[in-house]
Amino acid sequence: MTTKHKAITVNDVAKGKADWHLYTDYCKGCGLCIVKCPKKCLNWSKEVGIYQTPAVEPNRDECIGCGTCELVCPDNAIRVEKK
Amino acid sequence: MVKKLITQDTRMFLTGNEVIAYAANAAEAEFMYGYPITPQNEIMHTWCKLLPKTEAGFLQTEDEISAGFSTIGGILAGKRAFTATAGPGNVIMQDAQSMAEMMRIPFVCAVMQRGGPSTATVIYAQQETRLTCFGGNGEGFRIVYSTAGHQDLYDYMIKAFNTAWKYKFPTFMLADGYQGKMREPVTLYDPASRGIKMVPTETTLGGANGTRPVNHVRNTFNLEEELMEVLDQYQAEFDRISPEIEEYLEYKADDAEILIIAHGIVARSAMTAVDELRAKGIKAGLFRPITLRPLAVKPLRAAVKRAKQVLFTESANGQLAQMVLEKIYGLTTPYSTLFKMGVGVTGDDIVQKVESMVKEPATV
Amino acid sequence: MIEMLEKGPRLAKAQNAEVGASKFCPGCGHGMILKTLAQTIDELELNDKAIFGCDIGCSLLSWNYMNVDTVQTHHGRTTPVIYGVTRANPDLVGIAYMGDGGGLAIGSQHLVNAAVRSENLLIIVANNTNYGMTGGQMSPTTMPGQKTETTPYGRDCDVTGRPAKGAEMVASIADPDKSFVARASVSNLRKLKSTFKKALKNVDMGGFSFVEVLSVCPLNWRTNNVQTWDRLKTMEEFFEVKEFVQREGLE
Amino acid sequence: MARTRIVLAGEGGQGVQSIAKILVEAGYEAGKEILYIPNFGVEQRGGVSIAFCQIADEKIGEPRFSKGDIVIMLSDRAIDRCCTYVNENSTVIYDSSVCTKKPVCNAKNIISVEANKIANEQLSARVFNIIVLGVLLSATNVLELSDIKNAMEMALGKKFDAKPELRELNYKALEMGMGLIQKAGV
Numbered sequence: 049m050t051t052k053h054k055a056i057t058v059n060d061v062a063k064g065k066a067d068w069h070l071y072t073d074y075c076k077g078c079g080l081c082i083v084k085c086p087k088k089c090l091n092w093s094k095e096v097g098i099y100q101t102p103a104v105e106p107n108r109d110e111c112i113g114c115g116t117c118e119l120v121c122p123d124n125a126i127r128v129e130k131k
Numbered sequence: 132m133v134k135k136l137i138t139q140d141t142r143m144f145l146t147g148n149e150v151i152a153y154a155a156n157a158a159e160a161e162f163m164y165g166y167p168i169t170p171q172n173e174i175m176h177t178w179c180k181l182l183p184k185t186e187a188g189f190l191q192t193e194d195e196i197s198a199g200f201s202t203i204g205g206i207l208a209g210k211r212a213f214t215a216t217a218g219p220g221n222v223i224m225q226d227a228q229s230m231a232e233m234m235r236i237p238f239v240c241a242v243m244q245r246g247g248p249s250t251a252t253v254i255y256a257q258q259e260t261r262l263t264c265f266g267g268n269g270e271g272f273r274i275v276y277s278t279a280g281h282q283d284l285y286d287y288m289i290k291a292f293n294t295a296w297k298y299k300f301p302t303f304m305l306a307d308g309y310q311g312k313m314r315e316p317v318t319l320y321d322p323a324s325r326g327i328k329m330v331p332t333e334t335t336l337g338g339a340n341g342t343r344p345v346n347h348v349r350n351t352f353n354l355e356e357e358l359m360e361v362l363d364q365y366q367a368e369f370d371r372i373s374p375e376i377e378e379y380l381e382y383k384a385d386d387a388e389i390l391i392i393a394h395g396i397v398a399r400s401a402m403t404a405v406d407e408l409r410a411k412g413i414k415a416g417l418f419r420p421i422t423l424r425p426l427a428v429k430p431l432r433a434a435v436k437r438a439k440q441v442l443f444t445e446s447a448n449g450q451l452a453q454m455v456l457e458k459i460y461g462l463t464t465p466y467s468t469l470f471k472m473g474v475g476v477t478g479d480d481i482v483q484k485v486e487s488m489v490k491e492p493a494t495v
Numbered sequence: 496m497i498e499m500l501e502k503g504p505r506l507a508k509a510q511n512a513e514v515g516a517s518k519f520c521p522g523c524g525h526g527m528i529l530k531t532l533a534q535t536i537d538e539l540e541l542n543d544k545a546i547f548g549c550d551i552g553c554s555l556l557s558w559n560y561m562n563v564d565t566v567q568t569h570h571g572r573t574t575p576v577i578y579g580v581t582r583a584n585p586d587l588v589g590i591a592y593m594g595d596g597g598g599l600a601i602g603s604q605h606l607v608n609a610a611v612r613s614e615n616l617l618i619i620v621a622n623n624t625n626y627g628m629t630g631g632q633m634s635p636t637t638m639p640g641q642k643t644e645t646t647p648y649g650r651d652c653d654v655t656g657r658p659a660k661g662a663e664m665v666a667s668i669a670d671p672d673k674s675f676v677a678r679a680s681v682s683n684l685r686k687l688k689s690t691f692k693k694a695l696k697n698v699d700m701g702g703f704s705f706v707e708v709l710s711v712c713p714l715n716w717r718t719n720n721v722q723t724w725d726r727l728k729t730m731e732e733f734f735e736v737k738e739f740v741q742r743e744g745l746e
Numbered sequence: 747m748a749r750t751r752i753v754l755a756g757e758g759g760q761g762v763q764s765i766a767k768i769l770v771e772a773g774y775e776a777g778k779e780i781l782y783i784p785n786f787g788v789e790q791r792g793g794v795s796i797a798f799c800q801i802a803d804e805k806i807g808e809p810r811f812s813k814g815d816i817v818i819m820l821s822d823r824a825i826d827r828c829c830t831y832v833n834e835n836s837t838v839i840y841d842s843s844v845c846t847k848k849p850v851c852n853a854k855n856i857i858s859v860e861a862n863k864i865a866n867e868q869l870s871a872r873v874f875n876i877i878v879l880g881v882l883l884s885a886t887n888v889l890e891l892s893d894i895k896n897a898m899e900m901a902l903g904k905k906f907d908a909k910p911e912l913r914e915l916n917y918k919a920l921e922m923g924m925g926l927i928q929k930a931g932v
Contacts, residue, residue, distance in 0.1 A: 052499040059496075071504050072497075073515060078522030078713065079720035095497065098516050119684055122526025123517055124504040144774040162583050190582050193608035197575035200568065204579020207566060208546075212583060230569050254785070280809075309809050313783040316774060336564040336580055337587040340543045345511075347559040349567040351551065396809055403807030475810035 055127075056095050056105050066113030067129045068106055074125035077101035081117035081126065090117060097125070133161050133187045137319045147310040148173030150281045150317055151241050154288035155213055156181065157322055159329050160239075162188040162212040164201045168220040169253035170308035171243040175215070195220040199227025203236050207348065209334030211292060215241040217308070219249060221259050221266070228301055229267030233350050235365070237295035237302070237332075241288065244307040246473035255308035256473040257395055260450040263305050264424045272365050274302040274376055275424040277394040281317035284310060287421075289322050296330040298372050305423065307446075309396050309475065369425070378421035379430055383409065387416025389485050390438035390464075392431075394420050394451050396475075397444055403478030408485055415485055423451065428458045435459050440493050441466035444481055448472050467493035507533035509542055511562045518556040520627075522723060524710030525553060527681040528621055529560055532590070535691040536563065541588050541699065546580055548573040550593035550602070553627040557592065571602020578614040588698050589616035596626050598707075599635040599659045610665045610703060613673040617694050617704040620661055623712040624730065631715030635659035638733060643715075658733070662707045666739035673702045676740035680709040682727050690738070693745050702742060709734055749802035750886050751811045753831045754878075756820030758795045761875030764901070766797030768879060772889050772897035773801045781806045794823045801888050816885050817853075818878065820861075825849045839881060839927075859926045865919070873919035880923020894920065 058068040075097030082090045082104055089110035092102040103125075106117075118126040137157050145153070151174045155163065165175045179189055188210075192198045198214045205212030216224050221242055231238035244259040246252030265271040274294050276287040287304050295302035322329065335346050352358040382402050384390060389408075391401045398419035408415040418434045420426055435441055441464050443452035448470045469476065469484045506512050510533040519525045536545050545563045549555055550573045558567035568576045577589040598606055598620035606618060625643050626632040632645040636658050640649040652658075662678040669676050675697040679690040687708065694704035709730050713723045752769075756762040763784050770782040778801050785796035800806050813833040819825045819840040829851040832838055838849050838856045843863035849856060859881055865874040876898075883894055898916060899906070906913040 051503070052501065053503045055498055055500045057496050057498040057500070069498075069500060069502075071500075074504055076516070076521035080522050080711075080723065083720050083724050099521065101521070118505070120527065122519065122523055122530070124506055124510075124526075124530060127502070127505050129502075144771065144780065164579060164582075188582065190579075192575065193604050196572065197605055197608070200572040200575035201579030201582065203568075204566075204576040204581075205583035207576070208580040208583035208587065210583040212579075226569060226572065230572070309783055313781060313809055314770060315781045315806070316779065336546045336566060337544075337584050339564060345562055345564050347511075347565045347567075349555075349558040350569060351555050351558065351567055400808035400810070406807070477810050477812040478808040479812035 056093060056103055058106055058108050058111070061106060061108050061111035062113030065131055067131065068111060068113065069127045069129065070103055070105065071125050071127070072097050072103055074098065074123045075103040076123055077103060078122065079104065080122065081120050084116055084120045086114060086116055087112055133159055133185050135159065135321065136181065136184060138321055140324070141319045142316060143319055144314055144316050145281065146173060146312055146314050147281055147284050147306060148243070148312070149177045150284045151215065151288050152177035152181065153319055154285045156185050156187065157319065158289040158292040159211055160187065160213050160292065161210040162205045164190050164192055164198045164205060164212065164214050166192050166195045166198045166216070166220060168195070168217050170245055170311045171215045171217045171220070171241070173311065174241060195224040196226055199224040200230070202238060203227055203231055206236055206238060207336040209332050209338070211296070211332050213239040213241070213292070215243065217243040218245040218247055218251070218259070221262055225262070225266040228273070229269050230350055231301040232267065232269050232272045234348055235299040237299055239291050239295050239302055241304045241306060243311040244305065252473060253308065255446065255475060257307060257397065257446040258450065258473060260305065260394070260423060260447060261453070263303050264454065270362065270366070271424055272300055272369055273424050274298070274300050274422065275305050276303070276378070276421060277305045277423050278310060279396050279399045279419070280310065281315050285317055285319060289327065293327070293330045294376060296332060298376070300369065305395065307396055373425035376422055377425055377427035379427040380419040380421060381430070381434060382417040382419070384416035384418055384434050386414055387437070388414040388439040389416070389442060389488060390434055390440070391415060391417045391442045391444060391481065391485070392451070392455055393417065393444045394423060397446055400476050400478045401444065401481055404481035404485065407478060407482050413485060413489055420451070423454065426454065426458055431455065432459055432462060435462050435464050438464055440464065440488055442469060442481070442485060442488060444469040444476050444484070446471055446474055446476055465493040465495055467495070507537045509533035509536040509545065509562050511559055514559055517560060519553065520714045522711065522713040522720065523553070524623055524681045524708070524712065525557065525621060527684060528619070528687070528708050528710060529557055531684050531687050532619070532691055533561060535688050535695060539692060539695055539699070541695060544586065544588045544699070546577065546587050546589050548577040548589070548591045550597035552594045552597055552629070554593050554597065554621065571597045571600070571605060573597065574602055574605035574609050574616070574618055577616045578609055581615045585615060585701070588695060591616055591618045593618070593620060594627065595620055595622040595624065595634045595636040595661070599661050606665065607668065610669045610674070610705065613670045613703040615698060615701055615703065617698045617706065620707045621710045622661065622707050622734070623710040625712060625715050627712050627715055636661070638730065660734065662705065662739055665705045669703060669705070669740050671740055672742055674740045674742060675702065675704040675738070675745060677738040678707045678709065678734060678736050680727065680731055680736050681711060682709070682724065682731065693741065697742060697745055709736065748888070749800060749806065750816065750888050751814045752799040752801070752882065752886065753814035753817040753828055754797040754799065754882065755818065755824035755828045756795055757823065758793050760795070760820055762795045762797055762820065765875045765879040765882070766799055768894065768897045768901050769882060769889070770799055770801070771900060772893040775896060776889055776893045778802065778888070779804060779806050781809055783809060794821070794827050796827065801886070816882065818882060819849055820844055820878065822846055837885060839885060857927070861923065861926070864922060869919050869922070870915060873915055876916050876919040877923035880920040881927050883920070884924040884927035891920070891924070
């Protein structure tokens with residue numbers, strides 16, 4: 049049995065070296081990642097998280113795929129997949 | 132595996148506290164957690180003195196809160212662990228005892244009652260009866276044996292472990308300072324020689340190593356109904372097993388016109404009194420509940436119904452009487468009371484009281 | 496772009512994958528601390544040995560967070576339950592997880608005596624300077640001037656005394672040959688992980704470890720994401736983040 | 747049914763519980779039913795110390811009794827505390843070389859002994875309680891001297907072996923105590 053996971057996906061960040069995912073069933077919209085992002089490239093998204101509050105997503109051009117947002121997320125909502 | 136010290140029947144002259152330590156070893160108890168409080172201390176002292184021979188464990192904790200909770204920890208780790216306490220120690224251990232009720236922990240505790248409220252005396256009382264049966268912020272899902280001397284202490288301490296591990300309700304051996312401190316002869320034995328098999332322990336925390344799903348033991352519920360569903364199930368189970376657990380003793384109660392209801396060591400004084408009264412031609416008898424939780428209600432009601440008068444006597448102000456009266460609701464046998472708060476009841480006390488009841492029958 | 500992915504969130508093995516989103520509030524520090532703890536358990540391969548105990552208060556919401564045997568206990572009583580476990584089975588690695596109330600107020604006697612006796616466990620105190628679950632009252636670690644429900648005009652240290660410094664207190668009584676005592680912060684989770692690593696290694700070696708983690712409580716602090724991190728910075732100025740006691744040979 | 751109820755009361759430190767232990771141990775070894783309750787208060791030292799002992803041929807019921815067959819009082823405070831355990835069937839024995847007053851109670855008989863004086867003047871202050879044990883042995887008359895000597899060996903044998911003259915001293919004290927009661931003619 050495979051469960052599929054609903055996610056906001058921004059492919060090919062960091063000049064195509066990584067894909068960025070946010071699982072909306074996990075994101076509670078706390079925004080702590082926005083402050084921690086070294087490139088300040090995370091913004092509130094039009095998509096919502098589990099509590100129907102705005103999730104976040106990176107600006108594809110600025111994101112360097114460093115994974116700080118994944119590290120800091122209290123709820124394991126973000127996954128930065130390096131390619 | 133602990134080493135058992137008693138391999139054949141051995142008659143000894145011991146204090147009750149020593150008997151309890153030997154009984155715990157005979158029951159293959161592996162760990163004691165405890166904190167000093169009189170008159171319980173010699174259980175720990177004896178347990179510690181025997182450690183090189185038994186290879187069991189002991190931890191002296193910082194208070195009875197910790198003694199209770201660390202006992203729970205030891206039990207969750209799969210050990211046959213126990214603790215002992217008294218008086219104000221029993222009060223603060225209610226915190227852990229409540230959790231043991233909620234989590235259905237096979238918690239075993241010897242309670243050596245002393246005078247109360249608060250510090251009071253370090254000597255003796257029966258004032259922890261209600262606390263031991265119904266303490267904590269719950270419903271009293273506990274099994275309580277009330278003992279009346281050293282052979283009882285040995286027998287019921289062993290039984291307490293098996294009851295606890297079989298039914299997973301916290302189990303108490305309710306004794307008192309007299310029983311803890313007094314010396315009388317007692318026969319120690321290997322439970323196996325009486326056909327008693329120790330119920331195996333189970334491990335909840337640790338040792339899974341992928342052989343089972345991890346355990347999440349909790350004490351918290353989110354919804355009222357979620358809690359009630361669990362407690363209803365506990366109550367149903369408690370009711371179902373009660374007939375298997377209930378114990379009582381009747382002494383010359385068959386034809387008793389005056390039925391004395393007493394538990395623990397006071398019941399022994401009552402037996403002395405019954406003999407003296409019978410010698411004087413007064414038909415007295417005794418009903419002694421051995422399990423206070425659950426009470427053996429059917430035989431209790433039958434005995435009360437047969438009698439012309441009932442006498443409740445306790446070293447407390449009617450803590451047992453309250454529990455019994457609730458269970459004999461509807462019966463009309465009048466009763467009288469002899470309550471000595473925090474003081475021993477002697478055979479003479481009871482004889483005098485019963486004689487006065489013969490002259491002037493109870494009307495309540 | 497919304498997609499349906501085969502892969503789910505990247506969880507540590509020691510995290511319970513079956514529960515989905517945690518029960519904590521948005522931005523709660525517990526999530527950061529616990530996932531870091533779970534990663535540390537994975538990296539040290541302690542998954543079969545670790546026993547996790549949580550308190551009441553917000554920490555109880557972690558009763559099914561970990562994928563290790565767990566017991567959720569009573570107010571401040573996680574410490575004695577867990578050292579009860581490790582006394583009975585010293586092969587296990589016991590972790591007692593609680594808040595600043597459970598650790599430094601209602602359970603402080605257990606903390607003190609566990610430290611003095613070098614009980615074999617790791618005690619983690621998540622310090623968010625207030626009682627979260629009960630609605631944001633003053634706790635032993637509430638900062639001078641900090642507004643809480645029971646200090647609505649700010650904590651007046653002349654009346655309430657000064658904030659408790661848990662790690663310093665434990666460091667002053669812990670046996671330096673058996674103990675690891677540190678304060679870390681959720682502002683640096685890589686550092687937190689290396690702190691947990693030392694702490695758990697020490698427990699695996701039979702020692703006593705205490706880690707106070709400066710944490711955040713945006714809900715009761717009534718802070719947004721920027722203010723939350725700022726407040727944490729202020730806390731770090733007050734509560735020194737460092738390793739206070741480290742037994743020899745521990746890396 | 748033969749049952750002897752003994753109340754033994756003195757000041758903490760007078761060795762009341764030590765001799766009570768020897769007495770009940772002797773009874774146990776002699777095959778008697780025994781029930782012994784040391785009265786114990788919150789004070790580790792310095793309070794009134796009471797031993798309740800019962801020696802019987804059959805299983806003992808009540809652990810505490812109202813009235814003693816033998817009630818021994820070794821201080822003024824012990825007199826104050828223990829008259830309540832006396833009735834018309836009791837034999838009261840008190841040490842008139844310690845107590846400054848005579849017990850006033852309705853007893854079968856009241857006997858004064860001077861165990862303390864004899865200990866100080868003729869033997870050693872340390873064997874005061876053993877003289878009392880001798881008194882008790884004679885007064886109860888349910889155990890043999892050899893039973894008590896065996897129990898004393900169990901309790902004090904090591905000390906005796908290290909210092910053999912102690913054994914002689916204690917035996918002498920025991921016999922002098924017994925003599926006191928024989929003289930009183932109980």
